[in-house]
Amino acid sequence: MVCLSISPKVALVDERISITVSKLRPLQRVTIQVWVEEGKAVFSSCGHFRADQQGQVDIDQHASLGGTYRGVDGMGLFWSLKPVPGISKDPLLRKVDVTTPLVFRLSVIDGHILRKDLQLPTTVVLVTDTLQRWYKHSSVRRIEVRDGSIRGTFFLPVGEGRFPGVLDMFGSAGGLTEFRAALLASKGFACFALAYLRYDDLPSSMADIDFDYFLDAVDWLVSHPSVLPGGIGVVGTSKGGELAFLLGMSTNQNE
Incomplete structure (x- = not known):
């Protein structure tokens, strides 16, 4: 055989x-x-x-x-x-x-x-x-996030202590895409898959989104007790890539 x-x-x-x-x-x-x-x-x-x-x-x-x-x-x-x-x-x-x-x-x-x-x-x-x-290791925790206006999913690796934080965003098709955040968490990152359009009670048009929403998401992740201090990474695809670039510019200007 x-x-x-x-x-x-x-x-x-x-x-x-x-x-x-x-x-x-x-x-x-x-x-x-x-x-x-x-x-x-x-x-x-x-x-x-x-x-x-x-x-x-x-x-x-x-x-x-x-x-x-x-x-x-x-x-x-x-x-x-x-x-x-x-x-x-x-x-x-x-x-x-x-x-x-x-x-x-x-x-x-x-x-x-x-x-x-x-x-x-x-x-x-x-x-x-x-x-x-x-995409998600069995030890990774998947945590739904509804904090104020912020919507998304937080993926947290197993273990005590803090992990490097990553904010993950996809394109203007909207919804919530989790596969990349889940895989990053499986590699040891505390990763926040952020929804910003056509998901839950979020707007259906980019024209109705305030950039402060993304700044609030950064603050949420930076201040999370499971995230290492000193800053986070941001990764984006399509419109999410543009937003990641704008967040980087905003952070540099604030400094």
């Missing part, structure tokens, strides 16, 4: 994953496929491999000869994930609920199968297994 080994099977999304296949025929051609579904997003990838003389494939050492990536790359099956044509209704793979993992299904298929043909009933699946990849 063909064996598929995945290590670790539960990991953070930025951890390296080791994938090996054994008990194949010497020089057997196989396709290794990765499949993940999250909301309306359905993504997949695949690599074409040839087993060695011992009937083994090690993704870290054996080159992919085709599929969604080529060459030797232990994480190629993950960075080359693409939306599944005709099935995925979202072009982006985004984690909304960080209290649950992304669940990846790995399959080893006999022969070098083209990606568009991987779901045909004629394919011979030799073995399957699953892998969980998390």
Whole structure:
């Protein structure tokens, strides 16, 4: 029976994953496929491999000869994930609920199968297994924040004492995006995912937002007893990046 080994099977999304296949025929051609579904997003990838003389494939050492990536790359099956044509209704793979993992299904298929043909009933699946990849470590605390007008989620690492603080903001699409803050907290940062638009009772238009809201959020994080004194970091994407820049300018002017 063909064996598929995945290590670790539960990991953070930025951890390296080791994938090996054994008990194949010497020089057997196989396709290794990765499949993940999250909301309306359905993504997949695949690599074409040839087993060695011992009937083994090690993704870290054996080159992919085709599929969604080529060459030797232990994480190629993950960075080359693409939306599944005709099935995925979202072009982006985004984690909304960080209290649950992304669940990846790995399959080893006999022969070098083209990606568009991987779901045909004629394919011979030799073995399957699953892998969980998390944005939030199980030890990280997720704390909803409703303090005055401030809304968001505070992610706090495990342990006593204080941690470096980070304010995290995303773009003008609004809502609350937590995956980056959860991952930063998993790496030892006290991270505040700040909502500022189209969330809870917050405004639905940027024109209705006062910059003092962001200054208040900075003050909230700086004064939190779990945050190291001496300042915080700010990270932003899209409109959040612009706001991070403005906060930096405001802080420098105040000094």
